[in-house]
Amino acid sequence: xxxxxxxxxxxxxxxxxxxxxxxxxxxxxxxxxxxxxxxxxxxxxxxxxxxxxxxxxxxxxxxxxxxxxxxxxxxxxxxxxxxxxxxxxxxxxxxxxxxxxxxxxxxxxxxxxxxxxxxxxxxxxxxxxxxxxxxxxxxxxxxxxxxxxxxxxxxxxxxxxxxxxxxxxxxxxxxxxxxxxxxxxxxxxxxxxxxxxxxxxxxxxxxxxxxxxxxxxxxxxxxxxxxxxxxxxxxxxxxxxxxxxxxxxxxxxxxxxxxxxxxxxxxxxxxxxxxxxxxxxxxxxxxxxxxxxxxxxxxxxxxxxxxxxxxxxxxxxxxxxxxxxxxxxxxxxxxxx
Amino acid sequence: xxxxxxxxxxxxxxxxxxxxxxxxxxxxxxxxxxxxxxxxxxxxxxxxxxxxxxxxxxxxxxxxxxxxxxxxxxxxxxxxxxxxxxxxxxxxxxxxxxxxxxxxxxxxxxxxxxxxxxxxxxxxxxxxxxxxxxxxxxxxxxxxxxxxxxxxxxxxxxxxxxxxxxxxxxxxxxxxxxxxxxxxxxxxxxxxxxxxxxxxxxxxxxxxxxxxxxxxxxxxxxxxxxxxxxxxxxxxxxxxxxxxxxxxxxxxxxxxxxxxxxxxxxxxxxxxxxxxxxxxxxxxxxxxxxxxxxxxxxxxxxxxxxxxxxxxxxxxxxxxxxxxxxxxxxxxxxxxx
DNA sequence: CTGAAAGCGCTTACAG
DNA sequence: CTGAAAGCGCTTACAG
Numbered sequence: 001x002x003x004x005x006x007x008x009x010x011x012x013x014x015x016x017x018x019x020x021x022x023x024x025x026x027x028x029x030x031x032x033x034x035x036x037x038x039x040x041x042x043x044x045x046x047x048x049x050x051x052x053x054x055x056x057x058x059x060x061x062x063x064x065x066x067x068x069x070x071x072x073x074x075x076x077x078x079x080x081x082x083x084x085x086x087x088x089x090x091x092x093x094x095x096x097x098x099x100x101x102x103x104x105x106x107x108x109x110x111x112x113x114x115x116x117x118x119x120x121x122x123x124x125x126x127x128x129x130x131x132x133x134x135x136x137x138x139x140x141x142x143x144x145x146x147x148x149x150x151x152x153x154x155x156x157x158x159x160x161x162x163x164x165x166x167x168x169x170x171x172x173x174x175x176x177x178x179x180x181x182x183x184x185x186x187x188x189x190x191x192x193x194x195x196x197x198x199x200x201x202x203x204x205x206x207x208x209x210x211x212x213x214x215x216x217x218x219x220x221x222x223x224x225x226x227x228x229x230x231x232x233x234x235x236x237x238x239x240x241x242x243x244x245x246x247x248x249x250x251x252x253x254x255x256x257x258x259x260x261x262x263x264x265x266x267x268x269x270x271x272x273x274x275x276x277x278x279x280x281x282x283x284x285x286x287x288x289x290x291x292x293x294x295x296x297x298x299x300x301x302x303x304x305x306x307x308x309x310x311x312x313x314x315x316x317x318x319x320x321x322x323x324x325x326x327x328x329x330x331x332x333x334x335x336x337x
Numbered sequence: 338x339x340x341x342x343x344x345x346x347x348x349x350x351x352x353x354x355x356x357x358x359x360x361x362x363x364x365x366x367x368x369x370x371x372x373x374x375x376x377x378x379x380x381x382x383x384x385x386x387x388x389x390x391x392x393x394x395x396x397x398x399x400x401x402x403x404x405x406x407x408x409x410x411x412x413x414x415x416x417x418x419x420x421x422x423x424x425x426x427x428x429x430x431x432x433x434x435x436x437x438x439x440x441x442x443x444x445x446x447x448x449x450x451x452x453x454x455x456x457x458x459x460x461x462x463x464x465x466x467x468x469x470x471x472x473x474x475x476x477x478x479x480x481x482x483x484x485x486x487x488x489x490x491x492x493x494x495x496x497x498x499x500x501x502x503x504x505x506x507x508x509x510x511x512x513x514x515x516x517x518x519x520x521x522x523x524x525x526x527x528x529x530x531x532x533x534x535x536x537x538x539x540x541x542x543x544x545x546x547x548x549x550x551x552x553x554x555x556x557x558x559x560x561x562x563x564x565x566x567x568x569x570x571x572x573x574x575x576x577x578x579x580x581x582x583x584x585x586x587x588x589x590x591x592x593x594x595x596x597x598x599x600x601x602x603x604x605x606x607x608x609x610x611x612x613x614x615x616x617x618x619x620x621x622x623x624x625x626x627x628x629x630x631x632x633x634x635x636x637x638x639x640x641x642x643x644x645x646x647x648x649x650x651x652x653x654x655x656x657x658x659x660x661x662x663x664x665x666x667x668x669x670x671x672x673x674x
Numbered sequence: 675c676t677g678a679a680a681g682c683g684c685t686t687a688c689a690g
Numbered sequence: 691c692t693g694a695a696a697g698c699g700c701t702t703a704c705a706g
Contacts, residue, residue, distance in 0.1 A: 021701095060394050
């Protein structure tokens with residue numbers, strides 16, 4: 001490891017140009033009042049010495065770190081990584097850097113421990129894929145830092161949420177499975193207390209109800225809370241023929257596990273998910289899914305945050321109203337003979 | 338937006354306890370020399386007032402920001418998002434936060450503009466998925482900040498790289514395609530100047546050579562540099578029957594595009610990729626691929642960085658030597674009749 | 675239009 | 691074992 005070149009600071013630029021650090025700072029930040037000559041001198045010196053601002057110092061004094069915290073479960077689910085990619089690039093374009101925080105799978109919530117490490121970085125804004133724990137709602141509001149719940153409904157917390165109409169999506173899924181002729185249906189969610197998971201389930205059940213069908217209570221599963229083998233046993237025993245999963249990744253896991261039991265998706269049963277991750281990765285379309293329009297979704301999330309940070313009131317239509325989810329047909333569901 | 342509660346600083350804790358900020362700081366950082374009573378008082382006051390350290394201020398003074406920069410192309414390719422997930426979690430466990438930097442697809446290199454924004458954050462370490470531009474190598478070394486090239490060979494730059502034996506992987510792929518009976522082969526890379534891309538190609542060609550076969554120069558493509566339609570035209574015209582792609586995402590794109598031309602992977606031709614992204618997402622195994630052992634790969638990358646940061650000399654075997662890539666058979670390649 | 679001073683919230687050296 | 695002072699590199703008032 002080499003020694004590390006002497007760090008160039010404003011002071012060095014000041015000395016080089018014969019100006020004060022104050023004036024140099026003003027030029028670099030394009031604050032009013034300096035002559036063209038001074039500007040040229042400062043820029044030349046910065047270039048020659050390779051000056052790079054220290055954002056930590058700047059943030060400490062000015063109160064704005066130009067940093068946005070993104071909080072999530074994991075980056076393995078493409079829904080997270082794809083949207084994070086788009087969102088973080090929008091932030092970077094506007095001069096914000098992104099600091100990542102994950103709950104490391106500890107809980108499905110933003111808890112105090114997580115907020116503590118977020119706050120230690122003094123971000124200008126927080127975009128969270130996770131809902132706040134109920135005892136954290138006031139804490140978060142009191143920080144005064146713009147906080148956006150992305151992909152989840154903010155209303156129950158009195159917070160800003162950027163989300164889709166998940167009940168509608170669940171309805172689409174239910175109608176599709178019924179139209180294929182599947183009658184013995186199941187829902188495999190993630191956690192029983194995650195609203196978006198429940199909303200999709202709700203829409204699913206509404207679709208069934210409108211056609212006189214229903215989801216048996218013991219055909220509702222939560223894969224993060226139950227042993228997968230138990231779920232599979234039940235599916236096999238009860239001859240379930242149509243499965244809606246909370247998301248595509250869960251659907252893939254179930255497809256793989258049922259394959260090991262000799263059941264093939266699209267042949268012995270129908271299964272579908274949510275998110276259309278295949279499209280994100282340009283994969284061949286195997287799984288039937290509900291596409292929520294992730295690109296526009298992510299753009300909207302970034303836009304809402306950037307509006308908040310710039311102090312603009314955002315009276316534009318919510319993503320939920322502006323975009324409609326749509327069904328993407330794959331080979332994992334077929335019209336039953 | 339609410340007002341934002343008064344920020345609690347060390348000064349507040351000092352006043353509350355009747356101690357000096359200095360002593361409070363020492364207790365919180367567990368520096369030697371304080372009594373149990375003082376410790377208890379400080380901890381109680383911090384808890385009561387909800388003190389959270391300001392890492393920016395701390396980093397400014399101490400010189401260590403407890404921050405690691407991760408630099409990448411995009412998070413859309415699961416190879417990046419999966420490994421980033423694992424790596425960033427290891428960093429978090431050790432008390433480092435991750436700041437993300439992307440080149441926004443501008444180039445395939447770490448250039449000055451990118452390094453400038455990285456340096457402005459004064460990270461303790463930099464883990465880059467991208468190779469440095471040739472004129473940036475000295476610049477990066479002179480910063481004295483630990484810099485790891487992840488997934489690429491560092492040797493050409495005299496830098497630390499954590500990478501796999503890519504030539505070996507290419508060889509595996511070549512042997513597999515030949516063993517299936519494909520004879521009219523092509524390679525589809527990303528960029529012509531990315532070493533890992535060339536290494537896979539090299540291994541591929543070595544495997545062919547050892548069996549008296551060869552890759553025609555006009556059957557070597559770079560998808561980031563050429564129009565995809567031109568590539569497809571050539572594949573169809575020249576009746577190419579076996580394709581190795583630099584990675585799975587490229588393979589999926591090609592599979593999809595050729596499908597539109599009536600050619601089905603595993604039927605009309607064989608195709609394979611690298612990375613085994615299907616496994617990461619628990620997807621059904623469609624594409625034949627070379628698996629590099631991404632989990633261990635990512636762990637190794639994190640370990641090397643953490644060793645550098647802790648000042649330990651790492652004389653452990655390189656990932657390249659400790660792990661062997663292996664072939665994962667999917668339905669996209671079959672033994673020709 | 676420019677500069678000298680103060681201060682952001684910490685930690686580091688040093689003195690007691 | 692504890693504290694008063696200085697300083698990290700900037701930006702913000704304020705004075706000229």
